[in-house]
């Protein structure tokens with residue numbers, strides 16, 4: 284079951300031309316430069332815009348075809364925008380219940396208690412909107428969208444107005460809520476870090492079209508991907524917290540590989556986390572090293588030595604994960620690195636970011 288969109292939307296200086304089936308599970312990020320058409324696509328999907336000769340269907344049901352147009356309020360879509368558009372004169376509780384009360388009883392899947400628990404906003408229920416912080420407002424906006432029991436959540440740059448610490452605090456809630464209630468999410472973003480932490484799939488948009496749609500892992504295999512236009516290539520390692528070995532140091536494992544990471548926020552045992560490793564933070568040794576402060580040493584095989592455009596060395600870890608190592612050409616020559624060779628990837632735990 285998918286979300287299918289076929290549209291050619293001609294605006295004065297811009298054409299949105301999309302013919303694509305998006306996954307209707309997990310989080311799909313629409314990623315691209317400003318003006319590439321992310322919000323326009325969003326508006327077509329939601330029915331905020333009725334564009335002629337457009338076809339949109341969700342999980343087998345046509346939302347728009349030449350014969351019909353299901354209006355926005357019947358599509359059961361939850362929205363969260365950059366600025367939480369909460370009702371200032373109402374309490375947090377009444378804001379949360381706004382969509383809930385308008386949802387027919389038979390369609391209510393989520394209840395106030397479980398949503399406020401998950402988003403940790405229970406203590407705020409009686410506050411007015413002007414009495415809570417920006418991060419809390421975004422959590423209330425997420426809660427309000429969830430409580431309308433949506434079949435699809437559309438998040439349009441929901442964290443853009445937040446500082447990175449607050450953003451990092453909210454992201455795990457978004458992952459948890461989509462996992463727990465299996466609500467598909469379309470996330471508009473031009474923040475790579477956000478995409479790495481949240482997305483299961485990435486639709487790369489350029490000049491009004493979707494250039495590619497792939498899993499996050501597949502998208503991140505290409506060091507020349509538009510994802511890395513403004514930041515250096517990085518890799519994501521996913522696993523579960525297995526132990527705490529210092530005030531901020533945690534052991535993460537995916538069953539095959541185990542690594543140590545520094546986390547700025549407390550993690551709980553068994554919590555599933557995504558860690559990011561920048562190519563420049565990975566070094567290569569020809570054999571395991573002793574008497575060295577670097578805690579993470581992974582057995583790996585050289586997958587590629589970069590391509591004709593240059594780029595980092597690609598290593599394959601024992602768990603099959605690919606990881607970039609930004610090694611100079613001189614070092615590649617000196618170590619006589621070859622494709623297929625066994626090496627050790629060295630990463631400081633402070634360089635594995637949660």
Ligand SMILES: Nc1ncnc2c1ncn2[C@@H]1O[C@H](COP(=O)(O)OP(=O)(O)OP(=O)(O)O)[C@@H](O)[C@H]1O
Nearest residue numbers: 294295296297316317318319320321322323324473
């Ligand atoms: N109301 C409008 N009328 C005509 N053209 C518009 C309108 N709104 C946006 N556009 C144009 O459509 C194109 C795509 O805009 P859109 O907002 O979809 O891009 P975006 O990728 O979401 O950008 P951003 O990341 O900056 O929000 C742009 O060239 C923009 O100038």
